[in-house]
Amino acid sequence: MIPIAKLVGPEVIADVATPANVRLGTALADDRAVKLDATDSGGVEGWVGGGDSATQRRRVALWVDKQVLKWSCTCTNEPKLFCKHLVAAAITVRDSATK
């Protein structure tokens, strides 16, 4: 199991992401628009978006630093923003952890 899976529960995501981004990110995850790989450090990185519009693809990463969830996405330079791409990645991590 990916170690960060337990850090991306629904209550955590609801806390760091706006309701609009939770909704949009859930739709992205439902569309299976997320491609993630586990990293050696226990996180994940990969691509979100794409489908018919490859220009919409964003590079995302989720990882743990000293028990704290960290993230990045190429759609923003605002480090505190947990965008829809990251919501989609978090949901995908959760789903894959329960399988």
Ligand SMILES: [Zn+2]
């Ligand atoms: Zn993003």
